[in-house]
Amino acid sequence: MSDKRKINENSKDEQLEFFRVDDQGKKLTTNQGLKMAEDEFSLKAGERGPTLMEDFHFREKLTHFDHERIPERVVHARGFAAHGHFQIYESMKKYTKAKFLQNPTVKTPVFVRFSIVNGSRGTADTIRDARGFATKFYTEEGNYDLVGNNIPVFFIQDGIKFPDVVHAFKPEPDNEVPNGSTAQDTFWDFVANNQESAHMIMWIMSDRAIPRSFRMMEGFGVHTFRFVNEMGKAYFVKFHWKPALGTHSLVWDEAQKISGKDPDFHRREIWEEIERGVYPEFELGVQILDEEDEFKFEFDILDSTKLWPEEDIPVKLIGKMTLNRNVDNFFAETEQVAFHPGHVVPGIDFTNDPLLQARLFSYTDTQLIRLGGPNFHELPINRPVCPFHNNQRDGYGRQTINIGKVNYHRNSLAGNTPSTASEQEGGYVHYQEKVEGKKIRARSESFKDHFSQATLFWNSMSKPEKMHIIDAFSFELGKVKNESVKQQVVDMFANVSLELATAFAINIGAVPPKGGGSDIKKTSPALSQENTKKKPDTRKVAVILTNGFNGHDVKLVLEKLKANGVLAEIISERQGKVRGTGGIELTVDHTFLTTDSVLFDAVYIVRGSSDSKKFNKDAAYFIYEAFTHYKPLGATHEGKQWLESDGIGDGVGVVMADDMEWFTSEFIKAIAAHRFWNRKLV
Numbered sequence: 228m229s230d231k232r233k234i235n236e237n238s239k240d241e242q243l244e245f246f247r248v249d250d251q252g253k254k255l256t257t258n259q260g261l262k263m264a265e266d267e268f269s270l271k272a273g274e275r276g277p278t279l280m281e282d283f284h285f286r287e288k289l290t291h292f293d294h295e296r297i298p299e300r301v302v303h304a305r306g307f308a309a310h311g312h313f314q315i316y317e318s319m320k321k322y323t324k325a326k327f328l329q330n331p332t333v334k335t336p337v338f339v340r341f342s343i344v345n346g347s348r349g350t351a352d353t354i355r356d357a358r359g360f361a362t363k364f365y366t367e368e369g370n371y372d373l374v375g376n377n378i379p380v381f382f383i384q385d386g387i388k389f390p391d392v393v394h395a396f397k398p399e400p401d402n403e404v405p406n407g408s409t410a411q412d413t414f415w416d417f418v419a420n421n422q423e424s425a426h427m428i429m430w431i432m433s434d435r436a437i438p439r440s441f442r443m444m445e446g447f448g449v450h451t452f453r454f455v456n457e458m459g460k461a462y463f464v465k466f467h468w469k470p471a472l473g474t475h476s477l478v479w480d481e482a483q484k485i486s487g488k489d490p491d492f493h494r495r496e497i498w499e500e501i502e503r504g505v506y507p508e509f510e511l512g513v514q515i516l517d518e519e520d521e522f523k524f525e526f527d528i529l530d531s532t533k534l535w536p537e538e539d540i541p542v543k544l545i546g547k548m549t550l551n552r553n554v555d556n557f558f559a560e561t562e563q564v565a566f567h568p569g570h571v572v573p574g575i576d577f578t579n580d581p582l583l584q585a586r587l588f589s590y591t592d593t594q595l596i597r598l599g600g601p602n603f604h605e606l607p608i609n610r611p612v613c614p615f616h617n618n619q620r621d622g623y624g625r626q627t628i629n630i631g632k633v634n635y636h637r638n639s640l641a642g643n644t645p646s647t648a649s650e651q652e653g654g655y656v657h658y659q660e661k662v663e664g665k666k667i668r669a670r671s672e673s674f675k676d677h678f679s680q681a682t683l684f685w686n687s688m689s690k691p692e693k694m695h696i697i698d699a700f701s702f703e704l705g706k707v708k709n710e711s712v713k714q715q716v717v718d719m720f721a722n723v724s725l726e727l728a729t730a731f732a733i734n735i736g737a738v739p740p741k742g743g744g745s746d747i748k749k750t751s752p753a754l755s756q757e758n759t760k761k762k763p764d765t766r767k768v769a770v771i772l773t774n775g776f777n778g779h780d781v782k783l784v785l786e787k788l789k790a791n792g793v794l795a796e797i798i799s800e801r802q803g804k805v806r807g808t809g810g811i812e813l814t815v816d817h818t819f820l821t822t823d824s825v826l827f828d829a830v831y832i833v834r835g836s837s838d839s840k841k842f843n844k845d846a847a848y849f850i851y852e853a854f855t856h857y858k859p860l861g862a863t864h865e866g867k868q869w870l871e872s873d874g875i876g877d878g879v880g881v882v883m884a885d886d887m888e889w890f891t892s893e894f895i896k897a898i899a900a901h902r903f904w905n906r907k908l909v
């Protein structure tokens with residue numbers, strides 16, 4: 228690429244264009260470009276004879292196929308990614324010299340990969356797990372990777388324990404069970420014996436671990452990083468992604484059923500929405516702390532099991548990211564993208580968080596095995612959009628043809644180039660933090676409080692959220708076989724909340740805690756999803772109807788839903804058309820066989836005049852399940868009478884009316900509300 232290339236929103240797209248290959252309409256060739264006259268029969272000695280070694284085409288085809296797979300990521304194996312851009316609202320010059328954070332008119336290209344931490348590549352999307360949220364900014368100063376999760380804290384404080392926690396949460400090593408779940412003895416044994424995990428476990432047991440959508444979860448950089456400005460002044464910073472549609476979750480029973488009904492639930496949704504131009508948006512937020520304030524808190528800011536309460540250190544929203552383009556090829560882009568928290572640009576620097584320090588080693592190391600050598604930065608998806616030059620050479624799969632004889636530094640033959648850049652020329656200069664101390668394998672005293680913020684999280688939950696956490700502990704520990712492990716976990720979480728530990732102890736047949744409890748009374752309202760944004764956009768409504776529905780009214784409701792960003796899908800007894808009054812026909816999107824109640828956010832029950840027993844039975848089950856998952860229900864016409872006679876009609880979050888205007892606006896409000904936790908289940 229020319230050194231003069233201007234970086235803009237489309238630079239990455241333009242760069243990728245060079246590598247795109249369209250095979251359609253072309254002649255089939257070998258990898259050497261030889262056109263082949265036959266691709267269905269191997270070369271044999273006689274029609275019924277043995278295959279010949281000479282068959283170079285057969286050998287090439289099979290050999291390539293035999294080598295198609297690469298190792299899946301050791302964690303975050305299942306992922307989904309999309310392209311987009313990021314734009315800041317106003318210059319962040321005061322805090323950082325990072326160029327992509329200076330100019331509000333510049334759109335920096337990004338590539339974002341969402342992932343599941345524990346599950347393997349074939350796990351279902353909706354398992355209970357933390358989600359990865361990794362962003363590659365292709366900036367004019369090189370790639371900057373913000374490799375975060377949807378949970379702001381982590382299981383452990385020191386990276387040396389990462390293999391231990393991962394071994395404990397992956398399937399047990401003898402029988403490789405359970406897959407994509409942590410309902411196992413080894414995981415909970417790890418938790419009870421490594422109590423620094425308490426805070427993260429609270430998040431994993433909460434609704435945050437079963438997000439409704441990738442576009443409805445927050446992202447967090449987790450560690451404390453540094454911003455450094457042009458004057459060399461540094462600030463501590465924590466990164467946040469705030470979803471435009473708010474943070475919402477599934478119900479656990481629903482999440483488990485989706486795992487069977489549509490294991491690709493999350494990736495399918497984002498793919499389809501980007502295809503129809505409804506782009507996911509996230510705002511980038513920063514919490515900034517003066518260096519002088521490092522020791523002002525009751526926790527250590529270098530400890531990744533702690534968050535900075537947003538009420539104490541507000542999140543400043545500094546820009547917006549829009550994901551507007553799906554990949555062309557999952558393997559080439561989503562699978563081969565290589566993130567690394569050590570990919571930084573001038574103005575962004577590290578801290579001594581021992582978890583971050585370990586990550587700075589691990590990510591390049593893992594790519595060497597996963598992507599097969601040191602040249603993975605040359606893969607199209609990983610290439611910076613700015614020029615890159617150095618004396619690193621050779622290795623498996625090298626793409627560039629570096630001309631000339633000089634491949635070392637310092638030299639006189641090439642005028643000592645490629646030469647280093649001064650700070651003024653954009654050269655990266657590490658922040659000169661003063662460090663002194665004895666070489667020691669130990670944990671700072673300031674890292675020793677494992678429970679205060681776990682209690683802060685518990686205190687901040689609404690009543691339904693607390694119930695979900697109790698249920699999650701009861702489910703997970705209910706599957707643990709070892710009674711001692713169960714008891715150890717009960718006794719451990721008594722330090723977080725007696726109410727919590729007692730409740731799940733009773734459910735799992737353990738002895739309720741005799742001591743413990745916490746004095747922490749503080750709450751952080753920002754932690755509760757109850758206080759998040761509520762919007763109807765992108766919500767999916769199942770419209771249940773059959774022949775003889777009121778054509779005029781239903782058309783009106785469907786138009787209004789669409790105008791409010793709600794996606795309505797028609798569900799009926801069979802595919803094809805359903806006929807309403809006034810000659811109105813609708814195309815059926817699904818039958819009760821091809822879809823399921825758990826795949827929708829709300830149900831609109833119209834019914835119609837036809838009276839099929841099968842329709843009635845299937846629809847009743849569909850509606851009842853949505854009702855028990857606290858989803859908004861709307862009913863008009865025959866549907867209304869039906870719900871009334873079913874006893875569901877007077878439930879909270881059930882909207883019924885004869886006036887279509889009133890009905891639609893109330894139903895849209897109910898859809899935006901997400902769930903009605905105070906509904907009494909019949």
Ligand code: HDE
Pocket residue numbers: 300301302303306340341342358359360361374375376381385386387389447448449450531564565566582583585586589590591593594
């Ligand atoms: Fe990772 N992590 N991690 N991690 N991580 C990887 O790198 C590691 C941690 C995160 O979509 C691996 O390329 C260590 C925290 C994401 O490609 C590996 C430690 C956070 C992704 C690795 C951590 C993350 C990874 C596996 C503790 C949130 C997926 C494959 C010291 C801030 C990126 C790979 C993608 C992937 C190591 C802890 C986020 C092995 C040693 C904390 C989003 O290098």
